[in-house]
Amino acid sequence: MEKTASTSHALKGSFAIVMASFLWGTTGTAAQFAPEISPLAIGAFAMGIGGVLLCVSARKSLFKDTRILFLKPLTFLFGSACVAIYPLAFYSSMRLSGVAIGTVVSIASAPLFAALLEYVLSKKPVSLKWFISFVFGAMGIGLLAMGKSQSMLTLAASQHDQVLGVILGLTAGLTYAGYSWAAKQHIDAGANSQSAMAGLFGCAALVLLPSLWFTGQNLFANTVHTSVSLYMAVVPMYLGYLLFGYGLRTTEASKATLITLIEPLVATLFAIFIIGEVFKPVGWVGMTLVCFCLLIQSIKLPSAFEGTRHKATT
Template sequence: MGYVYMLLAAASWALIGPVSRVALAAGLAPVEVAFWRALFGGLLFAAHTWALGLPRPARRGLSGAVLFGVVGVALFYLSYQYAVAYGGAALASVLLYTAPAWVVVGSRVFLGEPVRAYGTVLVVLTLLGVVLLAWPQGGWRVSAAGVGWGLVAGLAYALYYIYGKLQFERFHPVALLAVALPVGAVVLWPWVDFAAKSAPVWGALVVLSAVSTYLAYLFYALGLRRLEATRASLVATLEPVLASLLAFVWWGERFTPLGYLGAALVVLAVAGTALEPWFSRRRSARS
């Protein structure tokens, strides 16, 4: 079930781009969209916490949730927007999905997960696939600021998996996220220039908060409880593939030839991740 939950999380996150278009086209800045996602998503997790009667996390869990809110929510959202602004969406996407490589290193250092040759090959396949998927028609727009902010975004995104493995088995993830997301919203607040919003824009923000934040984070937490951090991060890289498919269905946007190859490599890496336990059992049976 861990793979199913991570696939559902990736599908929920894949809606961010298409649904955000409604809000962005109405004049909202990306940072304001991120603020409302964090605020409304946090309120949904707070309601979930109240409905389950969950206790507030102990001091150690509470401090970890606050740190995750600052780094994993506020810094992640801001750094990705700056990466897009300074380096373009394609470069930002590629640097964001260096996260599985950071997760491999972090999982070894902080979680004691082994670094397997098979898993390393899958990470390389994933990175190559994302590069090809995001390859821009007019070439790359590279700047030091774009690369720097993109790497910060990738590291902050990798924290989702390291933090989750360290905390979600000690404390209930719903209670932790009920703290982390509002903290992220508070940190984002000073950067927000609020714009007037119509009913369709509020509707888009509610969908982003309910589906791409609340449900996505819930699926991510359930999946991470059942999978190693490296495997979970690899499965989640289906997000840009699914987002591109949605863009094709809704707006007729097509992959480039390199994009088709990149999407195939990402799908292959995710399939390889899911099949790895089966391969391991077969090797054990033969030996």
């Protein structure tokens, strides 16, 4: 009975992360409606306001769990710094190298960085199921990028911008994995999932929101800009990270970031059906592989494989 309940909680956690990834997948399409807004401004506003909303909604549990969060001050500061850097790197990467490449590099690199952080900092071995899922997911994301129409690739102004965009995408992947790992550490130490996410995001907001004095001139220039800014802050950031925090209660950071490979899949589908992008057949193969990656995460490996993995890690 206890094992059944545990499996049920794990499935709910994975589903919550899938829903969060779906919401995050809408950000690229939403940003296309306001290209005049600086990527630094949209990232700082969305993550900063999202952090404030998380703190307000989790104020009771956050006050109660403050002591737990500060038991690991370096982990807390590391996670907060990652939250502050992530949106700036992510949205700048998409602006410099194009939405397709920026999203693919940022999201596809996160599971690898998360597994490395867990291995180096938490001494957790990489499971066979994770490795198999990562291979299919990485192949799928690569084919998704190849499936984008060539016209999208011309959005990058120069080869230098393209390279810089990829570097920023890798930075985004590392920081995304970093704050996922930090949040998981606090949750495992006994903090409520909302408290863990709210604490990290609230601390990051202290840096992000003041930066809007220099970058946020166009955030509310017209109705479209205002709608896009508020949507990004409330739906993908606030609601998305509530769901992500809930999922981290029963999901390792490496697995959680692997599941979020659904984000570029969702972003691509929105681009096709809303923006009207042309998509090559190879891209649909990529979508299938990403779905297969998620399917592997939702099933249990045969006992023979599990036994092999157990012997390898003992």
